[in-house]
Amino acid sequence: MKKNCVVVPVDFSNNTESSVRQALELAAGEEKIHLVHVLFALDAVSPGVVFGGVTDESRMNHINEKFAELKLRLDAPKIESEIRVGNPGLEIADYAAEIGADLIVIPSHGYHGVKRLVLGSVAERVIRHASCDVLVLRRSDAE
């Protein structure tokens, strides 16, 4: 049975496109796909921020351009997209709950070693906080 609302967190890495394609196969239509990109909160000390060249608005403009390019490559202009700022795991789960998603399709980060220890995984957090089904895809470029 096709899903009515699928959330796909994207980070524009090499695996993004294949993740969205898999989600498209599971969804009832391209308009049922909701891409979400989560930005980390801006720091206050890097030169770009201090001198005003980098703002949330400038970052969102860049991401919106990336979304547009992705939709064009996928030939799926009706895909919805959303940008959030904050903790990726929590923001993705919150967004899915807000729009009543019935599935989250997320690539696994595949960290090992120190990064795994320090970061854990966004996918793990999403699984813990999501109120719907979560499909974790194994990334081919996992570290």
Added chain:
Amino acid sequence: MNPTILPHSTLVRVALLFGVALLLGFYIDSPLFAQESTEAVPPPPSIEAPSETVPAREPSAFEKKLDGVAGYLVEKIAAVLFFNVLFFTDSYNIPLAVIWLVLGAIYFTLRMQFISLRAFYHAIKVTMGKYDRPGSEGEVSHFQALTAALSATVGLGNIAGVAIAVATGGPGATFWMIVAGFLGMSSKFVECTLGQKYRQVRSDGRIMGGAMYYLSKGLAEKGMKGFGAFLATIFAILCIGGSFGGGNAFQVNQSLNALGETVPGLKENGWAYGLVMMVLVGIVIIGGIRRIATIAEKIVPLMCGVYVAACLFILFKNSALIPAAMNTIFTEAFTSNAAYGGLIGVLVQGFKRAAFSNEAGVGSAAIAHSAAKTRYPVREGVVALLEPFIDTIVVCTMTALVIVITGAYNNPEYSEMIAKNQGAALTSKAMDQQIEGFKYILSGAVVLFAYSTMISWSYYGERCWTYLFGDRSSMIYRVLFIVMVFLGSIVSSTNVLDLSDLMILGMAFPNILGILFLTGDVKRDLDDYWSRYKKGEFEVNTDQGADS
């Protein structure tokens, strides 16, 4: 160049540079040199810049315990990194890293065919925005990148460090400091060009760059992926350590000492100053209050201007003494004066202070310069070469001239201050003698310099932290950073400060070693850019505004 020859010739270059550095280290340590130094009246000063103005107060039990922990850490880390063996010699405490930095700088100067001279005018035009064009990828203009990098280098090293160099190395040290500043311009050019060349542009437009990126990506391109990743990791670890020490605890400690000269009772209650600084740094790096960092970034160039103006005023007021002072500086630079530890003692003082102050070859500035808007990495490298010029050749020389002209360096009245290595206090006295009440302005400037250096170094440290551990863990770094701010005010131990020096000096090893494999590429890029520039291919922009 034939790619099959490259690794071999570069390895020979690295081996030669390292060999000469080692030989120099051993020569200076040899009985031949020691004999010259036996006549030296004062014992040679400790090399550690931070220990120069450590407040002299009785440590509490808690502080002693912290000192013990720090001492243990220094000992263990030094043992692991062989710093005791490599860095210091018995007779003159010369860090091998300084020899490494200077030899690297000489090599870069020759290989880039005196880029510091031939590109100087072009650097000024680029910094002024003459080549700016909207649309180039990046976060800041050339001028803003230079300002950001300068705020990390212009600080206590220029005020306190230089005074000590002149007081303990004699006026001749000024000459060698200028020479080191000049050579450092080429190191900055090379590292900042590479910082731009191998930067990473993220999907949200943010730029990530610096030595850890050019070491890992640049060496991977040369077929040395593992070695590059190793150097990048070592660099990042040392930079994080440097940001906690030299870029943080050292700044708090030194500025507390300078402020203690004008605010009664502050030295005895250093923790209060530490707490205030911790809150001020915390509200920016954890609270995200950008306005404060913005104000600090803008005030620092102003304070720097006020400082240079005050020095110029003093020089102008004593203009009759300038020719004699210049003569003393030049003559003593080549005179073996036992009081200053012989010729090499003078030379080392000058080189040391310049290296500590302008960070050329250390690799830190490449993090800031990688953010500049430009299509040509060489162009940002050219801008970066102005940094050692402003920091060392202009600002440090101003301090040195004031110390020489006022005679503060050999005034018996200040002998205790010199013996205690209280550089900031010495400069303060020398300037206050000429401009009444200036010590109050100077102590304010010192606090601002320290604050802006901390903010800038927290950015360097955080970039290295996120390179190693990922973006999501940056809050851990920030919390550790503000804890170090507080510790810097209560721990007067040289142990913590030694640790920071080991870290910042240590950064030069992976950085210069890795750059040696990439120098050929930089030279080719430079030659290409320079010929196009000479042909007038780059359009000059008459409006202000990023990069043709």
